[in-house]
Amino acid sequence: MNERQRARRPGGRSARVGAEVHQAVTELISERGYGNFTVGEVAARAGVADSTIYRRWGSLETLLTDVALTRLNAQSPMPDTGSLAGDLRTYAANVAREITGPDGLMVVRLAVALSSNGQQGLQAGDDLRAERTRQLQVMLDRARERGEQAPDAFGVLDHILAPMYIRVLFGMVPLTPDYVDGLVDRLL
């Protein structure tokens, strides 16, 4: 079995490499900030060859997007509580917990950096945004199918996510449950 075949085997070396590379990226962003390290440094920290990273992710930009998406998705699955108010309150509380947690600021700053970092960044930012919007849309569509009135995904971005993101970016934490519920109630 050659290197390429091993890298593709699910759950084995491939999963371990993925986890180690993600961990290396998270550490390097915490230590140096976004944009201040190379693929070679990620590879060295993860104990893999540069070529392994290039083969799997293609570029540092794609790798960074993958890390941000994985963290945002893993930590904020979309709730399904039976009512839009319940879904949005649970969703907003999940996001609040995630972005005020140990790596939360890093994830928000990474999403922001990827979203506004020139042409390549715009592509990565588009991917992030498209994925986030798609998840939200499923939740909002489900509410409409139940006959509930639902805002659009932009309303959720502008009046639930944006205030929380900006308060985290500006260091105005914690986000209390009352504050987070208040954002949802205000939107609905």
Place this chain on the structure above:
Amino acid sequence: MNERQRARRPGGRSARVGAEVHQAVTELISERGYGNFTVGEVAARAGVADSTIYRRWGSLETLLTDVALTRLNAQSPMPDTGSLAGDLRTYAANVAREITGPDGLMVVRLAVALSSNGQQGLQAGDDLRAERTRQLQVMLDRARERGEQAPDAFGVLDHILAPMYIRVLFGMVPLTPDYVDGLVDRLL
């Protein structure tokens, strides 16, 4: 007249040095991003001695805050139209124009970087936020003195500024007049 006296003379060399140093910072942020240059590099670009910058600003952090505050203040003076709706619409339109202009993204990213960049950054971020909140408060107090109902400054941050900042950071521009007016009307 020694160097120190010249630097303090208002309107003359001092003002020129200030403008040149601010311009150098703006250029370096555009080219390299926040945090990727030194006081020495700012000084070389502005054609002044390192000691001139340290004497006047004390640190790179303070200089960056000064640049961000100057730009935010110069480009967004607080309007006084006679009604809160008019004031907030004009204010929001000014902010929208400023943050979607040529250096707008840089100013927003600088404000964000200063606000969440560890202990020193928190101090600088506090200064930025305190100044912005003070300006807003004057406008809101004026409305209350006229007998109008006014939201608090946090409401303006959460539901007018935060959506616009996040849309700029995520590259979701332009901010149309309808969109900006809609944010104000929704808050009031």
